[in-house]
Amino acid sequence: MSKSFVSLEAPSLDAIDMETAFDDWQGTLPPSLDNSHPLYRTMDTGDPGRVIAHSRYGNVTSRDLYLWLTISNSSVPADVLYQYDKLKTTREKEQLAPLIEKSIKNYLWINHIVPGMKRTINNPAEDALIALRSHVYSLPGWQLVYMLRSIKPSIKVTEADRLHALQQNVSILTSGESWQVRYIFMASNRNDDLTSQSEVRAAMDRLRDDLVSGTLTFADAARQYSQAPSAARGGVIPPFFRGQYFFAFENAASQLQPGGLSDVFDGPSGLYMVQLMRSIPPREASMSDAETAAKVENIVMTNAIRSAFRERVRLLNEKSPIGNMWSHWDTTDADDVIAYVTGVELTKRQVEQLLPVEDARSLELRDKMLKNFLESYLEGENIVKDVKKLGLECDGDLEKMKRMAHNLALRDALQDEIACSLDSSESTVRSFYNSHPELFRPLPLKRLVRLTLTPVNLAPTTTATLQEMYRIIEGRPRDPEAVINLPVWDAEFVELDGGNALVPKVEDSKTSLPVPAKTEPAPAIKETPVKTNAATTDTQAASTETSVSSESHTESVETTAATQSDAVATSASSAVRVDVPETASSVGVTGGADSAPRAVGCPPAVSRKKIAPTVLRSLVSQYKSSDWFLRYDDYGYVYLEDLPNLPKTVAKLKVGDYSEPIFIGLSAVSYYLEDERNWPMQNFDSVKAYAYEIYRRAQIDMRLYRAKKSGLDKAGLSFSY
Structure with missing residues (x-):
């Protein structure tokens, strides 16, 4: 690999919020052709005439964003603007807007800034790798064009189909007074x-x-x-x-x-x-209503295109059988063919260049990753052949997505070049290890309990529910001025009038509403995670959850498993897990070692009245109210990082503290940290390989972060969606 690259000033690790800098970093994991395609939800593919952002690089349209999110395998759905337009309240739109704006920034970064950074070098091996990655990244584009230009026109919708869809969905199509x-x-x-x-x-x-x-x-x-x-x-x-x-x-x-x-x-x-x-007055579901008719048409088409696509792929695979030898991975050489379909072969070496196989945390997960990727890749190749046969390879949208895929491959090449230029001597990595111990500190096991207070009738207001939760956990009422926190998925309410009143939603989608101040972690070094085979093998993190209701006084025990993604971990913070011997008192303890996020540099949580576990359990069991239902859930000893949906404030809790109550739907929820088990710091030699990988990722991310920030600052970006 050539070591010639554009010199980027690398800022201090302390100066970068690594949690937000590169959480869009995806390595070279190729996109998959799965069952969550946006065309299975709506036929809206973005309006090419609707400008949603302006920059010195040019305008960004709704269609540009749709194609970009399709090709980049983003966690943000390609139809995010369609979802945004359907929202009725300012607060809902304000919560979705950052995802849209972040996606637009990523679009500009990859498609306008990265190509100017990557120098053209006469290196046949590098050119071949870029071409391979470009092609794999482009597969979702071929799939989209296939569905829109070939499958969709072949679908014939009859009145009987529409009537059937209307009858099947009458409950969601009918509106009340x-x-x-x-x-x-x-x-x-x-x-x-x-x-x-x-x-x-x-x-x-x-x-x-x-x-x-x-x-x-x-x-x-x-x-x-x-x-x-x-x-x-x-x-x-x-x-x-x-x-x-x-x-x-x-x-x-x-x-x-x-x-x-x-x-x-x-x-x-x-x-x-x-x-x-x-x-x-109430509106009955009827095809004579234009809005209802449009919804029915969308339901019929999305269901039809899903079924037709699956059938078409099945026929293509029968006509051109695929050969997937992932099960022979360990017995094949680098240049051996590991997957093939008529006219296309993929060697083991090429797969290693595309897929982070070495980062899998176990052989089982590695084999699953290989199987899914190769099946998806080979099905995609069959689609490519059929699109070419139909003469659709010059489609305008497909040409755009090919260029986007090429730019994604250039990003990967730029990362490779930066990696090759790093000073990776043991003394440098050891110094990095000593300077940033928080990146290598073993994760603590925490005994977590959740309290949920839910109204059982219409009498309690949200304020009253919050006051009652404070009375339970503190023994006194509390002013809820700055703690009501309605999540984005709670679409029924919006905070107005000082941030804690649930009142009618406003019409103007750009009106700025007052929202309660949220307590955020203090500025700190953010850690960069990585899944490597240097850390020991990982096991599933299981937690034992005990639930106690305030009315039935019965207990139920649920065992749940929480595992992290098998792909390369994107930027969040990381630490080292240590083996924990299971004892009679450590129900739900998970052994194993792996990288995982860890909150660092956080201010202390608000002090709460400390209640011994048995007293807390007894308190919940004895709670009586005609207005609320109180639930107690004991997660056992868990790694908080295995529970990604927890509020951020939970990571700040000290033993014996309660988190500030939040609202999930109409329920007030608070978490209680009962106990914490910490483990001694491991020395450098025991985590050397892991330290090398963390050092490499941090340095790459820092340089790219600086380049991305500089490029976007000069872009003159403004939004108009």
């Missing part, structure tokens, strides 16, 4: 003194009197006095269905006639008053 209102909000916290609360209520009562007398119109009153984001629009919000907002709000709107004015009523964080603009 909805209402459109104006509303006025004034903040009033229950924890305020009584005088302040009385003043706010008196102001709302006077305002209502003015509205009733005709002194003010509702729209003018909302603009002048409402503290909600909708004030600028005269209090108007989009139509809503029952179940989207809190009960008192929906109940007030549903009792009014058009033009009617509600009484002043209490909400989660203040006082409200609504005026009904219109009531929209």
Whole structure:
């Protein structure tokens, strides 16, 4: 491999947030042709005329982003803009927007910045490797064109098909009664003194009197006095269905006639008053409705294209059988053919250049990786041959995706060149090991318990539920001003009016809403993970989860397995796992060694009242309430890194602490760290190979991060989606 490359200034490891710098780094793992294709959800493939970003490199269109996410095997779905456009609330769109913007930045980085960094070198071996990688990266593009240009036109949809789809999906196509209102909000916290609360209520009562007398119109009153984001629009919000907002709000709107004015009523964080603009009757699912007809057409086409594609691939594989000898991997030489289909052969050496086989944590996982990749690759080659036979290889979208695939291969070549240029002497790596012990510190085993408080009727507000959770874990009420945290998947609610009220959603998709401040880890060295065969073999991390309900007082034990990805680990932090002897007191302890994320440099968690495990268990069992249901889940001793969906704050907990409650749906959830087991630091010689790999990855990521940041800073990027 040539060592000539563009010199990149390597910043200090301390200066880079490695967790966010290269979490899009995917190594050379080729894309797979799996069952999660975006065409199985929607036929929308992006509008080539819709510009979503501007830069000095040119405009980026909706179609560009769709093709890029398809070809790059991104974790962000290719139809992300379609999903974004379907969202109704500002908060939902604000939570999805960073993924879209990150994807656009990655598109510019790979397709406009990387090609200018990679010098052309007369090296036949390197050119052949780039060509091979380009072709493998392009396979999803051939698949997309095959589905859109060959399979889709062959599908004939009849009225009977549409009627059948309508009948099968009538429950999701039928909408209930909805209402459109104006509303006025004034903040009033229950924890305020009584005088302040009385003043706010008196102001709302006077305002209502003015509205009733005709002194003010509702729209003018909302603009002048409402503290909600909708004030600028005269209090108007989009139509809503029952179940989207809190009960008192929906109940007030549903009792009014058009033009009617509600009484002043209490909400989660203040006082409200609504005026009904219109009531929209339920809409039955019917093909005469244009919106319903469009949804039915999408359902029919996505199901049909999925079935037709699977059948077409089956016929292609029968016509041109594939030979996959992955099971003979250990007995074959580097130049032996390991996979073939008519006219195409792939050697073991080529597979090693494409797939991180050596990074598999066990022989079983390696064999699974080989089998899946080779089957996908060979099926893709059969698709390529059929596309060429049909004369579709000059399709415009396919040409674009081929160029994108080539640029991905250039990125890999650039990484290889940087790796070849590194000073990898033992003294350098040892110095790196000594300077960054947090990258090699063994992961602790933690005994984790989860408390979930769920309302069992419509009476409790979210504020009341949060207060009750604080009463349980602290023994006293707590002001929830900055802790309500509704995840992006909770599509029924949006935070407005100071960040803790669940109130009607706003119409303007770009309105900036106040959200509660989140506690983030302090700036720290972020660690770069890697899965290597230098660490010892990994076993599945199993946890024993015990659940205790507050009503039934019965216990159920669930054993769950949590394993990490078999592919090359993308950037997060890492540490070394150590073997733990299983004892009677360590239920759920997992032995083995592997790299895994680890939170470092985090500030201490908020102190909580410490409750012994048996007391906590007893507390939950004895909890009685007609408004809430309290659940206790004991995960046993686990590596937190094996539970990626945990809130970030859990990693900061000290033994005996509770995490700040968050909302998942309508439930308040808090985690309790009961115990922690730490292991001694391993010396350099015992993790030498692992240290070399971590050093290599960190240096590559630092240089590419600097180049990416510099290039994007000069791009003049602006978004317009």
